[in-house]
Amino acid sequence: MLIVHKYGGTSVGNLERIENVASRVAKAKREGNDLVVVVSAMSGETNKLISYAEHFSAIPSKREMDMLLSSGERVTASLLAIALQSMGIDAIAMSGRQAGIKTNDNHTYARIESIDPTAMQNEIAKGKVVVVAGFQGITEEGNATTLGRGGSDLSAVAIAGALNADACEIYSDVDGIYTTDPRIEPKAKKMDFISYDEMLELASLGAKVLQNRSVELAKKLNVKIIAKSSFSDAEGTVIGEESKDMEAVLVSGIALDRNQARVTIRDVVDRPGVAAEIFTKLADEHINVDMIIQNASVDHGTTNLGFTLAQSDINRAKAVIEGFDHDIGSMDFDDSVCKVSVVGVGMKSHAGVAATAFKAMAKENINIEMISTSEIKVSMIIAEKYAELAVRTLHSTYGLDK
């Protein structure tokens, strides 16, 4: 089997932990696997380098930031290769450039454009473990780039895709994806399997494990991800393509997003295009709008418009909406709301999942302010004070604690 391992910053956070990672890799190699290992910078290093740069400039040049930040992963990759060699495992360290990772020149948030896996394949063919500095690539002009936060996951998934690897094991300090946040519901269970689409909808549950960009890429390249802990031998959670017999799983997990705010715009002039204009302007400012509710026009030719967005975008959204003062009455922002979501591929073929959720909420006297549904998700905006109660109620309603 050809397997890509990826170890995050906490897993390589000090020399003892790098040694621990080396032991795991050595074991997998001795079991007969071919291995590429992608590593992050030691935890804290990237933030330290950012703080150094910010000592000099509030907006440091992105090209130089990338040269600066890409050094951390080079250190870890070199050290892990040395640690492996000292255990008798033939290993070679490669920078993103050497691993053939070409990106566009959108510095600090570059996109992988292509991977030339020849160099990695040549070393694998010699029996070597290839250790790759994650989070980085190189532009056509030869400048170092980084892929943004969580970029080492992207590196690992992209490499697994380019090498047609059997699996991409993403190691962190969490041993998999849970049916909900165990800090809220201690009865939360680790899942054995979750589909790409469910994982994308459950982003908040996997946020500490891997980011949505990586899941999207894995889905596109059909890379099987296994989320595991580098501190235990627990099985982990497989993230992959849903298969036929998976339809039995009605609901996979309950996600909670506290970073929500609700905007209500009253007395919007009811002529075609006003709402569209508002949302276009918000999109121009890269403000993501989530749920939208527009009431039917009432008596005096105006309507009310409600939508949700990330709390962190509130101030920028206010500025945009104030530009429409001739077409709207008043506006109102409420950041004491949260979004709770029920996710499961089984919903596609089973009716009644949403109704069950609404009933459960009603039973606890939780008012649902907004609802949005997709093929595999039911999301509800509720008052934030009910967040934990709602999560626990839904978790038990769908039998996830069983």
Add this chain to the structure above:
Amino acid sequence: MLIVHKYGGTSVGNLERIENVASRVAKAKREGNDLVVVVSAMSGETNKLISYAEHFSAIPSKREMDMLLSSGERVTASLLAIALQSMGIDAIAMSGRQAGIKTNDNHTYARIESIDPTAMQNEIAKGKVVVVAGFQGITEEGNATTLGRGGSDLSAVAIAGALNADACEIYSDVDGIYTTDPRIEPKAKKMDFISYDEMLELASLGAKVLQNRSVELAKKLNVKIIAKSSFSDAEGTVIGEESKDMEAVLVSGIALDRNQARVTIRDVVDRPGVAAEIFTKLADEHINVDMIIQNASVDHGTTNLGFTLAQSDINRAKAVIEGFDHDIGSMDFDDSVCKVSVVGVGMKSHAGVAATAFKAMAKENINIEMISTSEIKVSMIIAEKYAELAVRTLHSTYGLDK
């Protein structure tokens, strides 16, 4: 003027010092110069990374060591470029690879094979200050290499040569080359000028400022070096080609080397080739022999052989010489000696410099055990207990304190 600046680890040892370096570079740029700035890693960083690697292996792989160690200079180069930009100076950071520095693949002690200055020249033409990560290059295969201790000086001199720069200013925490070690003779004076050849002979005086490899390369490429302090505005010492009117300078400085040991081999069989064999074997072991004295054969067909070498080579030299036990009587090692040297290009055309030194030593009752001379140097092996006295006596004998 096109000037190369080089700042060592102490000069960029923390963020405030990097800011100080940026101010110096900005000033030189605003004065109308074109600039390339070569930087070392922040002081302590390289040793920290070495200790990390040695945690895993006593003999870490040299290829991976180079990838590891070359990261430190990339950090400093990026930070200095960011600091310059924040002062309104257009600057660009380059790794050794990006600066076009090609080396052989002798990892951790690579030799620069060529420099393609095109990328640097293009950025200079745009008015940018080019900040280059020192100490590093890249092999034909694309692997990062490092140039050994003091390698950033080499980078700077080689770049100055490739760009045909007007000067290569080497900044450290010492403000130039002194006539002798000021810790021994407080009356030591900073020199305004010293020739390459004198500098090479006075290596111990310049050891903290720049290494012999760099002086040799500067001589070969005819690069004018200026040794300066990054912590003061003092003038510094120019290291360059000696000119005609320099003949007036009889003696430039007094050097002391404590890392000396004297070896005496008694009763060497006096047949042709025995001494040659011993020295060949020592050379095979990379043991440098400095001064050699062979007494004329006496009565019973044997001779005595004396020579000096570095104290640190004693044990390895013993092992070699023991292999000759059938051809020699006894051997004796004395590591309580030192070498004091009088250096000056003026000696070439002035007689009596050596005689003056011998007289001065005799006056202080210092016995000279061995003597060697070159065109511009008189070196004497004496008991180490007289080291400071000899240095001070010679320093005043030649009027260097005036």
